[in-house]
Amino acid sequence: MERRTIGAAALEVGAIGLGCMPMSWGYTASQRSGERSLRAVHAALDAGSSLLDTADMYGPFTNELLVGRALKERRGDAFVATKCGLLVGGDAHVVANGRPGYVKRACDASLRRLQTDVIDLYQLHRADPEVPVEETWGAMAELVSAGKVRALGVCATGAPVARRAGAPHEGTIRQLERVQQVFPVSAVQAELSVWAREALDALLPWCAARGVGFLAAMPLGSGFLSGTLTPGQGFEPDDVRARHPRFTAEMMAANQPVVAGLRRVAARHGEGVTPAQVALAWLLGQGPHVIPVPGTKREEWARENAAAAELVLTARDEAEIERLPPARGSWD
Numbered sequence: 001m002e003r004r005t006i007g008a009a010a011l012e013v014g015a016i017g018l019g020c021m022p023m024s025w026g027y028t029a030s031q032r033s034g035e036r037s038l039r040a041v042h043a044a045l046d047a048g049s050s051l052l053d054t055a056d057m058y059g060p061f062t063n064e065l066l067v068g069r070a071l072k073e074r075r076g077d078a079f080v081a082t083k084c085g086l087l088v089g090g091d092a093h094v095v096a097n098g099r100p101g102y103v104k105r106a107c108d109a110s111l112r113r114l115q116t117d118v119i120d121l122y123q124l125h126r127a128d129p130e131v132p133v134e135e136t137w138g139a140m141a142e143l144v145s146a147g148k149v150r151a152l153g154v155c156a157t158g159a160p161v162a163r164r165a166g167a168p169h170e171g172t173i174r175q176l177e178r179v180q181q182v183f184p185v186s187a188v189q190a191e192l193s194v195w196a197r198e199a200l201d202a203l204l205p206w207c208a209a210r211g212v213g214f215l216a217a218m219p220l221g222s223g224f225l226s227g228t229l230t231p232g233q234g235f236e237p238d239d240v241r242a243r244h245p246r247f248t249a250e251m252m253a254a255n256q257p258v259v260a261g262l263r264r265v266a267a268r269h270g271e272g273v274t275p276a277q278v279a280l281a282w283l284l285g286q287g288p289h290v291i292p293v294p295g296t297k298r299e300e301w302a303r304e305n306a307a308a309a310e311l312v313l314t315a316r317d318e319a320e321i322e323r324l325p326p327a328r329g330s331w332d
Helices: 034-046 062-077 100-114 133-144 159-165 170-180 205-208 221-226 249-254 256-268 275-284 299-310 315-322
Strands: 002-008 011-014 051-053 079-085 087-088 095-097 119-124 149-155 188-190 213-217 290-293
Touching: 002 062, 002 213, 002 290, 011 079, 034 051, 034 062, 034 290, 034 299, 051 062, 051 290, 062 079, 062 087, 062 100, 079 100, 100 119, 100 133, 119 133, 119 188, 133 149, 133 170, 149 170, 149 213, 170 205, 188 205, 221 256, 221 275, 249 256, 256 275, 256 315, 275 299, 275 315
Parallel strands: 051 079, 079 119, 119 149, 149 188, 188 213, 213 290
Antiparallel strands: 002 011, 087 095
């Protein structure tokens, strides 16, 4: 698999990563299986998807424990990315905590759960509005000096919030400019996909101009761009898509032309090429610093996603994808 570089730290990873969140957080609980998820992690590593993206809040904690089981056997094959800064309370209520002392304790706890002595990329999940972000980032930089962390990254504020404010990622860029004065940013993680392109306007160029890696979160639109979801199929109450404005039956039907376009492109590349692979290949074409991080808990999809790195889109393919209608949600 092609190799790509994580920003200032110049750390190499496979062109496509593995988002581990669905294995224990955010998606249908009844379909979770620790052993099946572990097989998916091994399948991804076997296929060259070395970047494993997790966070202490996923579960909470159980996602890191799962990844740690794989790392115990295969630390040398993996690039470990985890996150700090969010706490999960009762009723899954999430709050930010950016206090320096907490950040350092959180890192030590993540190291124990991941069964490793160093985290390759430590990301600030969300800034704490009660703590200057420079203080949080400074504490994270001290973890690099201590040898517990190799590089630092920032997760962007959710695009829907920025979209409604009329300035996608403007706040994230201001935050990045502030922390960059304290310690180099090696990677930014933000949503980017065929149906969520806000990061293309300013955030992706910001990263490209500074040699910062870009981890494309939700590159398959939470499963929609894979073409495996049916309008009106419904989601279990604990699944984030049950409350997402693009996953109502009406909007899933309205957005089918996006999937249909990906299917047309896939068909030109022969039997076995999928809409999901086309969506991932499109992301890889957005720049050498872009690393899609599709989430899955199934080994067959982990292998399929990794294989997208070998798919080369033509100019005709890219033009057809650019002409796809914008995605619609109930906020539109």
